[in-house]
Amino acid sequence: MTIPDDIRTDETLDPNDWDAMRALGHQMIDDMMDYVQTLRDRPTWQEMPQHVRDYFKQPLPQEPQAEADVYQDFMEYVMPYPLGNLHPRFWGWVLGTGTPMGALAEFLAATMNSNTGGGNHAANLVEEQVLDWVKEMYHFPPESSGLLVSGASMANLVGLTVARNTLAGYDIRTEGIRANHRMTVYASSEVHSCMQKNVELLGLGSDSLRLVPTNAAYEIDLEALQATITADREAGFHPICIVGNAGTVNTGAFDDLNALADIATREKMWFHVDGAFGSLVAITEDYRHLTNGMDRADSLAFDFHKWMYMPFEIGGTIVRHKDAHYNAFTLTPTYLTHGNRGTAAGDRWFSDYGVQLSRGFRALKAWMSLKNHGIQKYGRLIQQNIEQVHYLLSLLENDPEFDITAPSPINIACFRFVKDGLTDEQLNDLNRDIIYELHERGIAVPSYAILNGIYSIRVANTNHRTRHEDFDMLVQAVKEIGSELVG
Numbered sequence: 001m002t003i004p005d006d007i008r009t010d011e012t013l014d015p016n017d018w019d020a021m022r023a024l025g026h027q028m029i030d031d032m033m034d035y036v037q038t039l040r041d042r043p044t045w046q047e048m049p050q051h052v053r054d055y056f057k058q059p060l061p062q063e064p065q066a067e068a069d070v071y072q073d074f075m076e077y078v079m080p081y082p083l084g085n086l087h088p089r090f091w092g093w094v095l096g097t098g099t100p101m102g103a104l105a106e107f108l109a110a111t112m113n114s115n116t117g118g119g120n121h122a123a124n125l126v127e128e129q130v131l132d133w134v135k136e137m138y139h140f141p142p143e144s145s146g147l148l149v150s151g152a153s154m155a156n157l158v159g160l161t162v163a164r165n166t167l168a169g170y171d172i173r174t175e176g177i178r179a180n181h182r183m184t185v186y187a188s189s190e191v192h193s194c195m196q197k198n199v200e201l202l203g204l205g206s207d208s209l210r211l212v213p214t215n216a217a218y219e220i221d222l223e224a225l226q227a228t229i230t231a232d233r234e235a236g237f238h239p240i241c242i243v244g245n246a247g248t249v250n251t252g253a254f255d256d257l258n259a260l261a262d263i264a265t266r267e268k269m270w271f272h273v274d275g276a277f278g279s280l281v282a283i284t285e286d287y288r289h290l291t292n293g294m295d296r297a298d299s300l301a302f303d304f305h306k307w308m309y310m311p312f313e314i315g316g317t318i319v320r321h322k323d324a325h326y327n328a329f330t331l332t333p334t335y336l337t338h339g340n341r342g343t344a345a346g347d348r349w350f351s352d353y354g355v356q357l358s359r360g361f362r363a364l365k366a367w368m369s370l371k372n373h374g375i376q377k378y379g380r381l382i383q384q385n386i387e388q389v390h391y392l393l394s395l396l397e398n399d400p401e402f403d404i405t406a407p408s409p410i411n412i413a414c415f416r417f418v419k420d421g422l423t424d425e426q427l428n429d430l431n432r433d434i435i436y437e438l439h440e441r442g443i444a445v446p447s448y449a450i451l452n453g454i455y456s457i458r459v460a461n462t463n464h465r466t467r468h469e470d471f472d473m474l475v476q477a478v479k480e481i482g483s484e485l486v487g
């Protein structure tokens with residue numbers, strides 16, 4: 001059949017003018033490097049003006065806009081209004097700072113546009129290599145399996161899924177949840193909220209997540225844990241998994257992981273550790289003892305976009321039992337059969353170990369960053385972050401205008417500004433307002449934790465750009481703003 005010339009097209013999305021595209025790419029690199037190099041000169045955060053909010057209400061573009069103009073729009077409406085987590089004085093929630101090398105790796109990964117769900121190509125070897133390094137960092141056996149995922153929420157989901165499927169005692173993938181077989185999961189009341197989402201997603205229901213009380217250091221109460229498991233068994237429940245915290249989100253507390261491993265072994269339960277950021281103290285000289293017992297976990301969730309300073313998104317799960325991991329997720333329809341030769345070959349397809357079939361090349365930024373900086377430097381930086389927080393605490397400790405509101409085993413400090421004569425309720429409001437002011441004035445971004453009803457200013461230092469002097473500035477600013485608001 002002959003197609004008339006006037007309707008035969010071979011359109012493409014590649015640029016018409018490669019030289020112009022190349023020049024624009026160079027411009028982007030220059031602008032981004034300038035931006036990162038001069039972060040300190042900018043506020044930590046700024047409010048978006050109304051015209052910026054309005055700008056994002058436009059209809060779907062119908063016609064092309066020149067690349068340079070699109071980039072100009074990005075520079076005008078997006079780039080000036082970040083969350084602020086690259087800034088040296090950002091310590092909110094547990095966010096990472098990223099690195100220039102990580103950003104460049106993202107560009108390379110996006111250019112290759114590899115799909116790491118499976119197939120016979122180097123990107124999968126890169127992920128295997130990164131996972132082998134992770135096992136080495138965490139002292140897991142080399143025959144363990146693993147998977148890189150978007151972050152710790154997903155990493156915990158992978159671990160809990162393997163736990164549920166392995167410990168259900170029947171073929172849950174085929175049968176689904178049995179109404180008369182109530183499986184229960186145990187964690188401290190300080191466990192991250194993703195764990196509740198995960199048990200809900202797994203069909204267990206949030207009631208099945210038993211939140212065990214903690215001691216004054218926010219570590220799980222072992223006796224209460226044991227008593228809850230025993231009572232549940234007697235009541236006909238099926239306890240399947242204990243989740244240990246290696247660094248809780250509020251205060252950085254570590255559960256006694258060895259004791260949890262002992263209980264899990266005795267009770268024939270799965271032992272999963274949420275080590276989103278805290279697991280990384282395993283690579284420090286002076287704080288690695290906190291992770292003792294973590295290497296006994298059946299599965300471990302970790303994040304590299306938090307305390308390994310890599311660009312979002314990258315977390316992962318290591319599973320000690322490779323077959324259990326594989327059996328929880330593998331599904332190979334004919335159109336995904338793994339070949340013996342050629343592009344489809346390869347005995348390890350990552351899509352057999354998680355939910356995603358198509359997967360990006362997130363391993364590249366980890367591989368390039370680890371090679372570039374070396375694990376020892378990461379260990380030093382993580383330790384530096386902890387010691388910077390100790391410095392902050394030393395500034396607060398003897399100052400009558402501050403209360404320290406929680407123990408700080410690692411990189412998180414919780415405290416509040418106090419004034420005589422104010423009730424706890426008034427202090428809660430005052431400290432909330434201090435945080436708003438710090439944010440809005442662009443001075444610093446701490447977040448908050450509510451600890452035994454006390455609203456606390458919370459600094460989580462996963463920032464490789466922070467210097468000790470940044471904490472001098474924070475303390476000074478809190479005192480000034482606090483006095484101003486009280487006055």
Ligand SMILES: Cc1ncc(COP(=O)(O)O)c(C=O)c1O
Pocket residue numbers: 093094150151152153154192194247248249274275276277303315
């Ligand atoms: C202890 C802990 N677990 C899980 C998560 C969830 O991680 P992500 O945000 O990467 O999904 C966080 C996030 O801060 C965390 O601190």
